[in-house]
Amino acid sequence: MKKIAIIGSTGSIGTQTLDVAAAHPDQFQVEALAGGGNIKLLLEQVQQFKPRMVSVGTAALAEEIKPYLPSGVQLYHGNEGLIEVAAGSDADMLVTAVMGSVGLRSTLAAIDAGKQIGLANKETLVTAGHLVMERAAAKGVSVLPVDSEHSAVFQCLNGEHRAEISNITLTASGGSFRDLTRDQLSHVTVEDALKHPNWSMGAKITIDSATMVNKGLEVIEAHWLFGVPYEQIQVLLHPESIVHSYVEFVDGSIIAQLGTPDMRVPIQYALTYPQRMKAPGKRLSLAQIGQLHFREMDYDRFPCLRLAFECGKIGGTAPTAYNAANEIAVARFLNKEISFLQIETILERVLEEHQVAAQPDLEAIEAADAWARSKARQL
Ligand SMILES: NC(=O)C1=CN([C@@H]2O[C@H](COP(=O)(O)OP(=O)(O)OC[C@H]3O[C@@H](n4cnc5c(N)ncnc54)[C@H](OP(=O)(O)O)[C@@H]3O)[C@@H](O)[C@H]2O)C=CC1
Numbered sequence: 376m377k378k379i380a381i382i383g384s385t386g387s388i389g390t391q392t393l394d395v396a397a398a399h400p401d402q403f404q405v406e407a408l409a410g411g412g413n414i415k416l417l418l419e420q421v422q423q424f425k426p427r428m429v430s431v432g433t434a435a436l437a438e439e440i441k442p443y444l445p446s447g448v449q450l451y452h453g454n455e456g457l458i459e460v461a462a463g464s465d466a467d468m469l470v471t472a473v474m475g476s477v478g479l480r481s482t483l484a485a486i487d488a489g490k491q492i493g494l495a496n497k498e499t500l501v502t503a504g505h506l507v508m509e510r511a512a513a514k515g516v517s518v519l520p521v522d523s524e525h526s527a528v529f530q531c532l533n534g535e536h537r538a539e540i541s542n543i544t545l546t547a548s549g550g551s552f553r554d555l556t557r558d559q560l561s562h563v564t565v566e567d568a569l570k571h572p573n574w575s576m577g578a579k580i581t582i583d584s585a586t587m588v589n590k591g592l593e594v595i596e597a598h599w600l601f602g603v604p605y606e607q608i609q610v611l612l613h614p615e616s617i618v619h620s621y622v623e624f625v626d627g628s629i630i631a632q633l634g635t636p637d638m639r640v641p642i643q644y645a646l647t648y649p650q651r652m653k654a655p656g657k658r659l660s661l662a663q664i665g666q667l668h669f670r671e672m673d674y675d676r677f678p679c680l681r682l683a684f685e686c687g688k689i690g691g692t693a694p695t696a697y698n699a700a701n702e703i704a705v706a707r708f709l710n711k712e713i714s715f716l717q718i719e720t721i722l723e724r725v726l727e728e729h730q731v732a733a734q735p736d737l738e739a740i741e742a743a744d745a746w747a748r749s750k751a752r753q754l
Pocket residue numbers: 382383384385386387388389409410411412413414431432453457471472473474475477495496497498521522523574575576577578579580638
C-alpha cells in the first residue's frame with residue numbers, strides 16, 4: 376500500500392490522481408487532501424477516500440466545511456494548511472497538483488519530511504528549481520515528473536547515462552490558436568482560448584498552452600529535472616500530442632514515448648514507479664491514426680517561448696519573475712481585464728524592468744515573485 380497526499384485534489388490533475396487511486400484500491404491509500412475553494416467536491420472526495428487530514432483555501436471555508444467532516448479528520452486552511460497536508464501526514468508521496476508558485480513552500484516542506492514528490496506543479500520548479508532540486512538531493516528524495524512531456528523524457532532516460540544525451544525535444548500541441556496568425560490573435564476571446572485541441576485541463580494551463588508559456592515553463596522544468604543545459608533542449612510543434620517527447624543520444628538513436636493524450640498514464644507512472652500497472656484508458660493504434668505531423672517551432676509567432684529560454688539561461692530570479700508575471704497576466708485575461716496579446720506584453724515589460732538576483736535564497740525568490748506580481752497588476 377502506498378500512502379499518498381495531494382495538494383490541489385479538486386483540480387484537473389488532483390481528480391485524475393484520485394481516479395488512479397480509485398482504480399487500484401489495493402495499491403493506494405489517500406492520507407491527506409488539500410483543495411482551494413471547491414469544498415463541495417472536496418467533501419465528496421473525503422467521503423470516498425477517507426483521508427485523515429484535509430485543508431481548504433481560507434478560514435471561512437474551513438468553518439463552512441467543518442460540520443460535514445467525519446469526526447477525527449484534522450482540518451486546516453490556507454498556506455499553512457497546504458504545508459500540513461504536504462508534510463504532516465503519514466503519506467509516503469506528495470502529488471503537487473496545485474496551480475502556481477503557491478506550491479513552493481509546501482513542496483519544500485514535504486521534501487524536508489522525506490516524502491517522495493510526484494510533481495505536476497511546474498511553477499514550483501520554474502520559480503525555484505535550484506532550491507527544490509538541491510533540497511531533494513540533500514534529503515535523498517526523488518522528484519518524479521507528472522507533466523506528460525517530462526514523464527515521457529523520464530521514461531526515455533530509463534537506464535540511460537545522462538552524459539550520453541545529445542538533446543531533449545519537448546513536443547508542443549500549439550494550443551487553441553495554433554493555426555491563427557498574430558494579427559488574428561488580437562481579437563480572440565477567453566472562451567476560444569479555453570478550447571485546447573487535445574487535452575482537458577485547468578483554465579490557467581490551457582491559456583499557457585495557447586501563449587506557449589506552458590512550453591516555456593516546461594523547458595525550464597526539464598532543465599531542472601534532468602540537469603540538461605538549455606542549449607540541449609528543443610521544442611517541436613506536434614499537433615496530435617501523441618509523441619509526448621523524445622531524447623536523442625550521442626549515437627544518433629532517438630527514443631520517444633507515445634500514447635493517447637490521457638494524464639492518468641503519467642500520473643500513474645509517477646505513483647507506481649519503477650513498476651507499471653494496468654491502466655483503463657484507450658489504447659493507441661498507430662495503424663488507425665495513419666499519420667503524425669511535426670513542424671519547426673516559430674519563435675516570432677510564439678515570443679513567450681523565446682523569452683522563457685532567455686530567462687532560463689539568465690537564471691537567478693529571472694524565471695521567478697517570468698512565472699509570477701504570467702500567473703497575474705493569465706488571471707487578468709481570464710477576468711477579461713486584458714486582451715490575449717497583452718499577456719505577452721506584460722511578460723516582456725516585467726522582465727525588462729526586473730533586477731535579477733543571482734543564486735537567490737527562498738526569501739529572495741519570494742520577494743522577486745511578489746515584485747513581479749505587483750508590477751504585472753499595475754501594467
Ligand atoms: N491539467 C493538466 O492536464 C496538467 C496540469 N499540469 C500542472 O498541474 C498543476 C495543476 O493544474 P490543473 O490541475 O490543470 O489546475 P486546476 O486549476 O484544474 O486545479 C488547481 C488546483 O489547485 C487548487 N488551488 C489553487 N490555488 C490554491 C491555493 N491558493 N490554495 C490551495 N489550493 C489551491 C484548486 O482548488 P479549487 O479548485 O478547490 O479552488 C485546484 O484543486 C499546474 O501547475 C499545471 O501546470 C501539468 C501537466 C498537465
